[in-house]
Amino acid sequence: MTVRPCPLSRREFGAALCSLPAASMFGAQERAQLPWNQPATVARVYVASPTVHWPKPDLDVERDRADVEARMSEVARKHGQDVRFTGGELLRQDSEVEGWLKKHSQADAILIFPMTAPAGPLNALVNAAPAPMLYFHRPYAGHSWSGVGGWQQAGKRIAVIASSTLDDLDPYVPIFRAIHHLKTSKVLVVAASPKGRQEQADAFTKQFGTQMKFFTYDDLKAVFESADARKAEKEAEALKRAALKVVEPTPREITDAMRFYLGVVSWLERERANAITLDCFPGLLAKKLPAYPCIAWSKLNDAGYYGVCEGDIQSTMTQMLITPYSGMPGFVTDPVFDTSRNEVIHAHCVSATKMKGIHGPSSPFILRNHLETAEGAVMQVLVPANEIITCARFVGARKFLISTGEVTGNVDSDRGCRTQFRTRVADAQKMLENYSSGLHRVIFYGDHVRAAERMGKLLGFQVVREG
Numbered sequence: 256m257t258v259r260p261c262p263l264s265r266r267e268f269g270a271a272l273c274s275l276p277a278a279s280m281f282g283a284q285e286r287a288q289l290p291w292n293q294p295a296t297v298a299r300v301y302v303a304s305p306t307v308h309w310p311k312p313d314l315d316v317e318r319d320r321a322d323v324e325a326r327m328s329e330v331a332r333k334h335g336q337d338v339r340f341t342g343g344e345l346l347r348q349d350s351e352v353e354g355w356l357k358k359h360s361q362a363d364a365i366l367i368f369p370m371t372a373p374a375g376p377l378n379a380l381v382n383a384a385p386a387p388m389l390y391f392h393r394p395y396a397g398h399s400w401s402g403v404g405g406w407q408q409a410g411k412r413i414a415v416i417a418s419s420t421l422d423d424l425d426p427y428v429p430i431f432r433a434i435h436h437l438k439t440s441k442v443l444v445v446a447a448s449p450k451g452r453q454e455q456a457d458a459f460t461k462q463f464g465t466q467m468k469f470f471t472y473d474d475l476k477a478v479f480e481s482a483d484a485r486k487a488e489k490e491a492e493a494l495k496r497a498a499l500k501v502v503e504p505t506p507r508e509i510t511d512a513m514r515f516y517l518g519v520v521s522w523l524e525r526e527r528a529n530a531i532t533l534d535c536f537p538g539l540l541a542k543k544l545p546a547y548p549c550i551a552w553s554k555l556n557d558a559g560y561y562g563v564c565e566g567d568i569q570s571t572m573t574q575m576l577i578t579p580y581s582g583m584p585g586f587v588t589d590p591v592f593d594t595s596r597n598e599v600i601h602a603h604c605v606s607a608t609k610m611k612g613i614h615g616p617s618s619p620f621i622l623r624n625h626l627e628t629a630e631g632a633v634m635q636v637l638v639p640a641n642e643i644i645t646c647a648r649f650v651g652a653r654k655f656l657i658s659t660g661e662v663t664g665n666v667d668s669d670r671g672c673r674t675q676f677r678t679r680v681a682d683a684q685k686m687l688e689n690y691s692s693g694l695h696r697v698i699f700y701g702d703h704v705r706a707a708e709r710m711g712k713l714l715g716f717q718v719v720r721e722g
Contacts, residue, residue: 290439291529291579294335295431298342298359298386299327299366302375305347309372310395316370320345323368323393326421334428340366349379362386363435364713366424372397381406381413387434387713388413389427407712414712429580430710436579437572437714438464441528445470446566447537455568455651462652463714465575467568468526472543475533478518479545487514494550495622503624504632511546512632519551523560530575531555534566539628547631549604556584556607557617563587564605565695569649573697576655577647580706582612585697590646591671594683600666601646601698604633606674611639611700623673635673640664644678645703646721650692657707658686658721686722 301323303316324343331340342359346352359365365388369377374397381388390413392400403415416423442465444452449469456467491510495501501509519531538544552562559578563571564587574585588601604625608617618636625631640662647657660678668675680686704720711718 289527289529291436293435293439294337294339295363295435296339296341296361297364297366297389297431298362299340299368300342300355300359300380301345301368301370302377302380303345303347303370304373304375306373307371309397314371316345319370320368323421330421330424334425337428337432345370346380347375349376352376352379352383356380356383356385360385363438364389364431366391368393369397369399372399374399381411384411386412387715389424389713390415391421391424392417394419410715412713412715414709426706427709427713430706430713433576433580433710434463434714437575440530440575441466441468441526442530442532442561442568442571442575443468443470443523443526443528444532444566444568445472445475445538446534447472452566452568458652459568459572459649462716463572465572466528468528472538472541475538476543476545478522479515480518482514482518482521484510484514487511487517490517497620498622498634499619499637501622503629504622508547508624508630508632509550509622512548512550515546515548516551516554519548519555519562530561530563530571532561532563532566532568532571535564547625547633549625549631549633552605553607553634553636556586556605557609557613559584559613561585562605564603567695569651569693570695570697572649572652573647573655576649576710577645577697577699577703577707578613580710581699581701581703582614583699583701583703584609584613585699586610586674587695587697589672589694590696592683592687593677594687596677597679597683598663598677599646599660599680599683599686600671600675600677601696602666602672602675604673606634606636606638608634608636610636610698611642626669626671626673633673637665638662638674638676639700640676642700643702645699645701645707646678646696647699647703647707648692648696649716653716654692655707655711655716655718656692656696656721657704657718659702659704680722682722689721 301320307314365386367390400417406413487510490513555562561574570587584607586606588603591600621635623635625633642662660680663677663679666675708718
C-alpha cells in the first residue's frame with residue numbers, strides 16, 4: 256500500500272479530530288468552532304499601473320481583473336471548506352495600499368495578481384504586507400516575477416507561481432490552512448522552569464503566531480490528580496484488550512498512564528490548547544511526575560493533536576507545520592546510524608499508531624515499559640513498512656532540516672527505545688558526517704519535501720535538505 260498522495264481537507268482533518276478516542280476534547284459543537292479548525296482567510300488583490308506599457312498600451316485592466324475573478328470564484332467553490340477568499344480589489348496607487356491592508360488585517364495570507372508593467376503599487380504592498388504573500392504571475396502580466404528572489408533575500412515572506420492556470424493554486428490551499436493552524440494554535444510547555452526555552456518559544460511566536468504557555472511539574476501533578484481514577488481503570492482495560500500483548504507494565508502503571516492521558520485532555524480543553532510538550536526526564540529522575548506520559552502522547556498524536564516528549568519546542572513546531580498540511584502525525588525519534596546498511600534506525604517510545612494518517616487504521620502495538628528506566632507503560636508500535644517517510648526538524652524558527660527515506664522494517668531490540676524501525680536513506684555516511692542541530696528528528700509518512708519548501712517561502716524560513 257502507498258501513502259495517500261493528497262493532503263486532508265479541513266472537513267476530513269476535523270472529522271479525525273472529532274474521533275479522539277477515550278476522552279473527547281471539547282464538545283462537538285465547540286470543536287467545530289476552535290480557531291485552529293477554521294478555514295484560512297486569504298485576501299486577494301490586483302495591482303496595475305495607472306499608465307500601461309506591457310502587455311499592451313490599450314489593455315482593458317478591469318476586464319482582465321473580471322476574467323481572473325470569474326476563475327477565482329471556481330477556486331473558491333472547490334476549496335471553500337479550507338480557505339475563505341476575501342478582497343478582490345484593484346490597486347493602482349501607492350496611497351491605496353495602507354487602507355487595503357488595514358481592511359484585510361486579519362488575513363492569514365495575501366494572494367497578489369499583477370496585471371501590468373509597470374506593476375503600480377506592488378513594491379509598496381510587498382514592503383508593507385504583514386502576512387505571507389503568494390505572487391501569482393500569469394503570462395504577459397508584466398515582468399515583476401523577476402524581483403521575487405530579491406524580496407526573498409531581503410526577508411520578505413513571499414512565494415511565486417508563474418502559470419496560465421489557477422489549478423496551480425491547489426497545492427497551496429493546505430499550506431494556507433497550515434499557516435492559519437500555526438497562527439491560532441497554543442502549546443503548553445511543562446518544565447522545571449522556562450529558563451533556556453523562553454527565548455526559543457518567543458521566536459516561534461514572533462515568526463508564526465503560535466502561543467506558548469509555561470507550566471511546572473506541580474501543575475501537571477494537579478492535572479493528574481483531578482482525573483477520574485475509575486474512568487482511567489476502564490480505559491486501561493480497553494487499552495489492554497486492544498494491544499497484541501502486555502509484556503512488562505503492571506496494571507497500576509497502565510492505569511496511571513491512562514489517568515495521565517485523561518487529565519491532560521481536560522487540561523488542554525481548559526486552556527483551549529492543542530499541543531503539549533513535557534521536559535520528562537528531569538521530572539522522572541526527580542520522581543516529580545505522577546506517571547509516564549508516553550501513551551498520552553501517542554493517543555494525542557493519533558487524533559491530530561500534539562503530544563511531544565522532552566520539552567522539545569522545535570519538534571513540537573515541526574509537527575504543527577506538517578500534520579495540518581498532510582494529515583500525518585509526527586513521531587519524534589532518536590536516530591541510530593548503520594552506515595554498513597545505508598540505513599538510519601528511528602527509535603523512541605511515543606509513536607502514534609496511525610502513522611499513515613489520522614484518518615486511517617491503527618497499527619498493532621504491544622504494551623511495554625519505558626526501556627531506558629525499566630518502568631512505566633508505553634506503546635511499542637509495529638509501523639507499516641515499504642513506505643516513503645520524511646524526516647524533519649526546525650532549528651530555531653528560521654531554519655528547517657528535511658530529508659526522505661524508506662521504511663524497510665520494524666526492529667525489536669532490547670537496546671534503545673521501544674518503537675524502532677529501519678529506514679533506507681540516500682547516503683547514510685554523508686548524513687552522519689554532516690549531522691547537526693540536536694539529536695531529535697520528526698518522522699512523517701509520505702514525501703513532504705516540496706510542500707515544506709513552499710511553506711518556507713511563504714513563512715520565511717530556510718529549508719535545508721540533510722544528507
